[in-house]
Amino acid sequence: MRVSLRDVAAHAGVSVKTVSNVVNDYQHVTPAMRARVQRSIDALGYRPNLAARHLRKGRTGIIALALPELGNPYFAELAAAVIDSAAAHDYTVLLDHTGGRREQELLVCRGFRARVIDGLILSPIELEAEDLGDRAENVPLVLLGEREYDLPYDHIAIDNVAAARAAVRHLIGLGRREVAFIGARRGRSEPAQLRVRGWREELTAAGLPSDAGLVAATDGWGHADGEAAMIRLLDSGRRPDAVFAYNDPMAIGAMRALHARGVRVPEDIAVAGFDDVVEGRFAAVSLTSVSPDKEAIGRLAVESVLARLGGRTPAPRRVRAGHRLAERESTLGRAGAFGAPGRDT
């Protein structure tokens, strides 16, 4: 049988109102009283009716999270971070899968399910700034990811240019002089792609080439795209001594191509990726990668949505989550004995 507020009150020897105050986390409860009620809650296994709590505030308790592709482990790990962070605020997450298609992203933004959600977290791929201009304002929107928009919405992201520069600087520091980029998006201007920009800036600053022959554009961002791009680069006659890939799946696809061609990683070509997904740590040659603080991104996104509920309208913020470079065998080699986790800078 379901344990009620009344049962908890009787067990703790306090009023129902006091239990309600504790459950709803009101401030005017002494720590001692809070502890006493909490002991009864634990003893009886009481669970507050979250849906009812949200409804009393005119909310649904649901945040929508719209991601381009769940098959990419970065987004799966990010989704887990958002779900866990939302749960800590008694929120649940409705997951949307846009496929990175503009039409689907538009649909999500225009609030086609506004009645069911309290807020929306979107990681856009194709969406343009003007698509968001005429958006109804009733549901808070928080943007994630590499694209930058000059729009009055919170945007949570790492500093993609600085992160890309750190990865390229690491490769240059190892003595590499021909650093290719895999995963420039076909049909997308370079300034829109911050990682390409960071790659070029760092090479230019070092007086090293960053010409078009070192850039492999792709249509997609999966393992197979990275593999195919690496093969095209090798067949182009150009022989880079390092590769920086837009993301880890593409870097792993590139390593597969190099392995198949008998090119050694990192002796002949060093490889660095972006996202630090689990898979890269367990590649036969473990992958050096830019590691965004996914937990922070998920947490900041949820907090940004919640900060806009209840009529509060803080000024739009651009929030930077942290990143670091996880250095592993694909650039350092196996000098570190097996099991060495790699230096993290």
Place this chain on the structure above:
Amino acid sequence: MRVSLRDVAAHAGVSVKTVSNVVNDYQHVTPAMRARVQRSIDALGYRPNLAARHLRKGRTGIIALALPELGNPYFAELAAAVIDSAAAHDYTVLLDHTGGRREQELLVCRGFRARVIDGLILSPIELEAEDLGDRAENVPLVLLGEREYDLPYDHIAIDNVAAARAAVRHLIGLGRREVAFIGARRGRSEPAQLRVRGWREELTAAGLPSDAGLVAATDGWGHADGEAAMIRLLDSGRRPDAVFAYNDPMAIGAMRALHARGVRVPEDIAVAGFDDVVEGRFAAVSLTSVSPDKEAIGRLAVESVLARLGGRTPAPRRVRAGHRLAERESTLGRAGAFGAPGRDT
């Protein structure tokens, strides 16, 4: 401005009722009329108000999907299949992350958000049959995954015993005689784990050993668990000539351990996994794996939920989705030139 039914009717020169019939997919509309209205819908960019459509039927248009871990690519790929299949029925998916914890699975099952969802798809890990016995029946529940329950709920799964036997048969057919199993769950009786059972049945039928020394139990099911289990097996003095892992991340973790120890795959030890996640295809040595038909599992799960809405209560069904064995380099070697996709049986 939002395009209305009325706008579409005016554009097509038909009544609002006719447009409504087309939008709601009623049968008594001629193909010619349907095409005429559809042309106006396309021309004006009309979007039906899905939420309103569901509400008229007393539904929310939301199915909850509760999975143990999104970080495991199998579940991420499965989630994408469920989301896509739900979208085809104008349904959206609310994603839950149980962490495989019994308490969280219980919470999900007992319908703590019954007011927001029309149905629940759950892939349980820890849940016991008695936990589901006292469940309120108002929201249809469909179970996924390896665990078998004697309960009146639809259950969508592949034949895990047959699939495991096929993988082990493949290894035996290649001349392997000491086939280890990685990923038996600590503290879980063997009959509850169909893949261990299939492994043992096939070895027994072939007159080969399947003693406890060949089974590596683990607490978790990730890459690191597979790596650690493989190291324990190698250090135990037992030297298997093949390994069958509970899932692909564990198989990839095991391959990483073998690579680090200088053990060749498949020459010294052949490795087979389960789930056929994208990552396995791009390992330095591509992974042989049991490939469940994830698209079918996602589709059948959504269809099972929808079949129980609207007062229809078909008898509970155990639905088998298909599987095949994707044979790749980790068992066949590199005999097939690079790029050969491997035989699929």
